[in-house]
Amino acid sequence: MLEHKVIIRRCNEYDPDLISKIVKEGMEELGVKPFGNILLKPNTVIAHPEIFPYAFTRKELLDGALDATKKTSENVKEISVGERCGITIPTRFCFKHAGYPEVIKKHKAKTYYFDEEKSVPVKLTKEGRLRDRVFIPKSVTQCDFLINLPKFKSHPWTRLTLSLKNFIGIQDDRHRLVDHNIHLEEKIADLQEVVQPKFIAIDGIIAGQKMMLTPEPFPLGAIIMGTNSCAVDTVCCHMVNVDPQDLKHLCLTSQRGFGPMNLDEIEVSGDYPLAEVQKKTKDFAFCMERIDDYFKDHKAISCTLGKFPEGRDYCWGGCPGALQEAMHIFKGFDPEVEDKMEKVRVVIGKVDKPLNLTKGEKVLFAGDCTSWEGEIQGRKVKIESNFKTKTEVNECKTKSNDMLKKNIGSFFKGLFLGKKPFIHAKGCTICVADHVHYLSFLGKIKNPNYDKRLVFGIAISYLRMIVSRFWNTIRS
Ligand code: SF4
Structure with missing residues (x-):
């Protein structure tokens, strides 16, 4: 035994x-x-x-x-x-x-x-x-x-x-x-x-x-x-x-x-x-691919990866996987999304080379570990990393990551994008929902976060959650 x-x-x-x-x-x-x-x-x-x-x-x-x-x-x-x-x-x-x-x-x-x-x-x-x-x-x-x-x-x-x-x-x-x-x-x-x-x-x-x-x-x-x-x-x-x-x-x-x-x-x-x-299960399928390989034949998304923090050769637990999940959500809502989406380059990590963007291609600089300096559509751009190592992150002093705050933040970032050809998304990790917001603004595609089957129910649940959280706080 x-x-x-x-x-x-x-x-x-x-x-x-x-x-x-x-x-x-x-x-x-x-x-x-x-x-x-x-x-x-x-x-x-x-x-x-x-x-x-x-x-x-x-x-x-x-x-x-x-x-x-x-x-x-x-x-x-x-x-x-x-x-x-x-x-x-x-x-x-x-x-x-x-x-x-x-x-x-x-x-x-x-x-x-x-x-x-x-x-x-x-x-x-x-x-x-x-x-x-x-x-x-x-x-x-x-x-x-x-x-x-x-x-x-x-x-x-x-x-x-x-x-x-x-x-x-x-x-x-x-x-x-x-x-x-x-x-x-x-x-x-x-x-x-x-x-x-x-x-x-x-x-x-x-x-x-x-x-x-x-x-x-x-x-x-x-x-x-x-x-x-x-x-x-x-x-x-x-x-x-x-x-x-x-x-x-x-x-x-x-x-x-x-x-x-x-x-x-x-x-x-x-x-x-x-x-x-x-x-x-011999044909059971996995997706454990770096995003630069995963999106290499994608019509709209391409990726430029640089050096990742703390000597890692990739970040398996953060922004890259969230990007893959976000694109699958878009595809679930609209199987033709790849043909409808405008070109977006996703840049992650410390990148020291030109991006060689195609005409009209927009850029998502994703995450706190990302840095880059150069010109995009004739304007100088400097993205600085503000990545914190694990010892610099204090688990007792963390952000609330409140749904409403996060959504308002990414919504306004997209709303005021105007003619700006890039978004710098800050955070470590950028979650899937934020990737969906940013990609929909940059790629000019419908945002599934606002699908009527989700948005009203989520809003009501959010209000009930706030009331219940408040009640639990005063009771404890
Ligand atoms: S910002 Fe953080 S989660 Fe995102 S790729 Fe860099 S290390 Fe990973």
């Missing part, structure tokens, strides 16, 4: 009763009995049944997991569901469009929107950590039994998002973007020290390929369960023919003693043999 066990179960449909049965059997096989304050953490980085149908943990998986939890648990104080979706969108909006509120109500569980509650510092002590403390919502620090419910997806920043990466959603907006750059993989490893899940059930019924916000569906037909994030992520890597060594955050987390990443140390059980899964 090996210490770590991971179960791969067949499940081809989003049937809550079937999922409940599978999860309950998984809990029993693993000897799991949830207790005390039980918190279920799904992945709703973004959710909308029409626009982003494959990006999030489905409500049927949550429903089945809640049902199995209630049937298996003992000495329960509270059962809750908590998450912070992708920043710039209130979690309320994503929960609503994921269909969670009715499921949560059905099971009489509590909801924690992590963007509406107070975050508290948690001290880190593990050797190799990036920071000495991180800020985490109080409900996460107070839970006795965390159940992690990730979505099985590939990811342009980290190759795959599974159990470990799902922890990015336990931080609020003020703290989430700290180190969400060249240090993203180390940040994910840091977050594991705060709390480890005692049970994991991954929604791999329909997995996501390539992008994380607009993934292409892949009918994997599996629920993957375990009690250790490293072991579960290692098995999931093998399921899609990825060497676990290629997941840097998995290597870092395993090196810090949180679990194995060698298949010989993990017992793999269930009714879906790994070899059969591997055969099925």
Whole structure:
């Protein structure tokens, strides 16, 4: 008997009763009995049944997991569901469009929107950590039994998002973007020290390929369960023919003693043999490409990359991946967008050479690490870097990253663009929503941020979030 066990179960449909049965059997096989304050953490980085149908943990998986939890648990104080979706969108909006509120109500569980509650510092002590403390919502620090419910997806920043990466959603907006750059993989490893899940059930019924916000569906037909994030992520890597060594955050987390990443140390059980899964996923698609290669044949976007900070040869955790996600969102709204968009050059990093722009080509200088000096359309331009190293960034003094402030800032930047042939977008990271704003202004294409299926619902959720946050502040 090996210490770590991971179960791969067949499940081809989003049937809550079937999922409940599978999860309950998984809990029993693993000897799991949830207790005390039980918190279920799904992945709703973004959710909308029409626009982003494959990006999030489905409500049927949550429903089945809640049902199995209630049937298996003992000495329960509270059962809750908590998450912070992708920043710039209130979690309320994503929960609503994921269909969670009715499921949560059905099971009489509590909801924690992590963007509406107070975050508290948690001290880190593990050797190799990036920071000495991180800020985490109080409900996460107070839970006795965390159940992690990730979505099985590939990811342009980290190759795959599974159990470990799902922890990015336990931080609020003020703290989430700290180190969400060249240090993203180390940040994910840091977050594991705060709390480890005692049970994991991954929604791999329909997995996501390539992008994380607009993934292409892949009918994997599996629920993957375990009690250790490293072991579960290692098995999931093998399921899609990825060497676990290629997941840097998995290597870092395993090196810090949180679990194995060698298949010989993990017992793999269930009714879906790994070899059969591997055969099925031989064409599972990823997007782990530098943007200069990725956009080399694009009709409108081209990229000039310079030197990245701290001797890195690329920034996998920040602006480049956000640009890829943003362009996929445009394409999701309008498949012909590449033909309609005016030319935009995206410049990232310390660039010391001429940009050799074509006639009328505009420029997006993206991110705090970017610098360049030269002439654009006859006018002198000097872009200076204001990148801060990890020691210069104080995690106790962070920007709010409030949705309204961010949107107003990027809106006015675009509005007053006038004849100016460039935008200098400041921040580290420039998030996906900001990339969408800037590219729509520069490329003169319709801005999906203002799509009527999103904008009104987001505005209402934002107002409710502000009221609830205020109420939570005065109560605490
Ligand atoms: S500014 Fe952007 S590209 Fe540069 S280090 Fe920060 S996140 Fe990475």
